[in-house]
Amino acid sequence: MMPKETNRKTCFCGVPTVTQAMRARELLARAAIRADVIQANSSGQKRGCAYSVSFPCAQEKIARSILREAGIRCQRGSHDLF
Amino acid sequence: MIYFDNAATSFPKPEAVIRAQERAMRECGNPGRGSHRLAMRGAEILYECRSEAALFFGAESPENVVFTWNATAALNMAIKGLVRPGDHILISDLEHNAVLRPVQKLADRGVASYDIFPSFATDPGRTAERICRAAEEKITPRTKLLICTHASNICPAVMPLRELGALCRKHGIKFVADASQSAGHLPISVREMQIDALCLPGHKGLLGPQGSGLLIWGKDVFADTLLEGGSGTRSLDRVMPQESPERYEAGTVATPAIAGLLAGIREVRRQGIAAIAERECRLSERLQAELSRLPGVRVAVPHLKGPVLLLTASGIAPDALANTLNERGVCTRAGYHCAGLAHRTLGTPDGGALRVSFGGNNTAGEVFAFVRILSEILQN
Numbered sequence: 001m002m003p004k005e006t007n008r009k010t011c012f013c014g015v016p017t018v019t020q021a022m023r024a025r026e027l028l029a030r031a032a033i034r035a036d037v038i039q040a041n042s043s044g045q046k047r048g049c050a051y052s053v054s055f056p057c058a059q060e061k062i063a064r065s066i067l068r069e070a071g072i073r074c075q076r077g078s079h080d081l082f
Numbered sequence: 083m084i085y086f087d088n089a090a091t092s093f094p095k096p097e098a099v100i101r102a103q104e105r106a107m108r109e110c111g112n113p114g115r116g117s118h119r120l121a122m123r124g125a126e127i128l129y130e131c132r133s134e135a136a137l138f139f140g141a142e143s144p145e146n147v148v149f150t151w152n153a154t155a156a157l158n159m160a161i162k163g164l165v166r167p168g169d170h171i172l173i174s175d176l177e178h179n180a181v182l183r184p185v186q187k188l189a190d191r192g193v194a195s196y197d198i199f200p201s202f203a204t205d206p207g208r209t210a211e212r213i214c215r216a217a218e219e220k221i222t223p224r225t226k227l228l229i230c231t232h233a234s235n236i237c238p239a240v241m242p243l244r245e246l247g248a249l250c251r252k253h254g255i256k257f258v259a260d261a262s263q264s265a266g267h268l269p270i271s272v273r274e275m276q277i278d279a280l281c282l283p284g285h286k287g288l289l290g291p292q293g294s295g296l297l298i299w300g301k302d303v304f305a306d307t308l309l310e311g312g313s314g315t316r317s318l319d320r321v322m323p324q325e326s327p328e329r330y331e332a333g334t335v336a337t338p339a340i341a342g343l344l345a346g347i348r349e350v351r352r353q354g355i356a357a358i359a360e361r362e363c364r365l366s367e368r369l370q371a372e373l374s375r376l377p378g379v380r381v382a383v384p385h386l387k388g389p390v391l392l393l394t395a396s397g398i399a400p401d402a403l404a405n406t407l408n409e410r411g412v413c414t415r416a417g418y419h420c421a422g423l424a425h426r427t428l429g430t431p432d433g434g435a436l437r438v439s440f441g442g443n444n445t446a447g448e449v450f451a452f453v454r455i456l457s458e459i460l461q462n
Contacts, residue, residue, distance in 0.1 A: 017315045017328045018114040019145055022129035037125070039117035049317045051117070 140271030163305030238388025
């Protein structure tokens with residue numbers, strides 16, 4: 001059982017394109033992991049606009065493993081929902 | 083009205099296609115540009131269409147599906163994106179100008195040379211093996227690309243994509259397939275046919291709106307870009323992103339047309355390719371049988387069956403015949419159909435011929451009505 005604090009956190013997988021973000025969301029949804037697509041913060045991107053798929057940190061390990069297996073390479077990062 | 087010009091564009095479009103296009107215009111922002119509600123709605127529609135197309139055409143992933151505005155654009159992107167200076171290209175003798183002209187331009191500029199391999203369309207004894215053998219005889223050490231139509235736009239000839247794909251793989255040649263007349267009419271699998279670039283319109287057999295087209299890349303194909311510009315991603319880079327499909331989609335895509343295409347593909351899946359092909363073939367056979375009773379009417383390559391028929395009638399020029407049919411409420415197309423090379427292959431006389439092309443909406447009743455009208459025109 002994850003600590004409550006971790007359960008409430010949102011993790012992000014930064015990807016270069018909205019299509020890749022959509023595919024990531026679809027793959028996670030198939031594993032019953034609720035995910036959303038958002039535009040990544042441009043100020044944190046050396047090469048300009050990118051997208052992120054967000055998912056609960058409580059499922060981070062499995063989520064990252066699903067994405068890795070599908071050839072989607074994420075930039076690591078997470079922040080608190082609140 | 084009888085609409086027998088489905089090889090130009092399918093008509094009428096399904097209501098679902100019209101509604102989807104209209105809904106996208108009301109509900110969508112610019113996909114891949116920002117992440118607000120309307121932009122994301124557009125991005126979702128695009129992704130749904132990529133997924134549907136990837137599944138329908140046996141592609142590796144939705145990311146292999148690139149939106150273009152028609153098959154010609156897809157073919158230009160594939161051909162010019164894959165050819166390198168000094169390459170040799172092979173094309174079939176049934177190609178549309180959408181293939182012939184880009185290839186000719188590359189030859190005129192000294193970028194690449196090309197040769198034409200026979201389809202044996204006029205020969206009742208044609209086989210896949212014979213076509214492949216003839217193509218193989220023209221392969222040189224510099225041959226890097228083979229481009230072939232799946233189904234002719236002027237006659238029922240179908241080319242053996244599976245066998246040609248295997249031939250290309252054997253020789254390390256990239257394989258570009260033009261599915262303008264077969265998408266939505268015949269089964270196609272990018273994976274199983276070993277196609278490197280499948281090019282097709284959305285508005286013909288897939289029942290989508292004009293302005294929609296697809297370029298579907300095979301596994302691990304990486305090409306140069308034909309257009310550069312905004313991609314909604316990596317905006318600080320001076321070059322296009324490496325990732326497909328954004329790499330190949332400079333500028334805003336036609337979201338409403340893509341929404342319609344998505345509805346069109348779903349409609350084709352609902353009807354089933356096998357059922358569509360069988361129905362069209364039945365109509366074609368019926369028409370051929372009826373036309374054989376009309377004196378002076380000649381059908382090109384009568385040994386082949388398919389949804390596109392080419393005919394000439396003695397005593398009346400094809401364009402005059404098309405105009406008269408139009409006055410009687412029948413839509414067909416006369417001339418050379420942007421396919422001079424294919425017409426030469428079939429031995430079409432000067433002035434071209436009349437093309438009749440079926441779609442999913444056509445009926446046997448329309449075939450009989452067409453024959454009656456044609457017969458009356460020829461008698462007068």
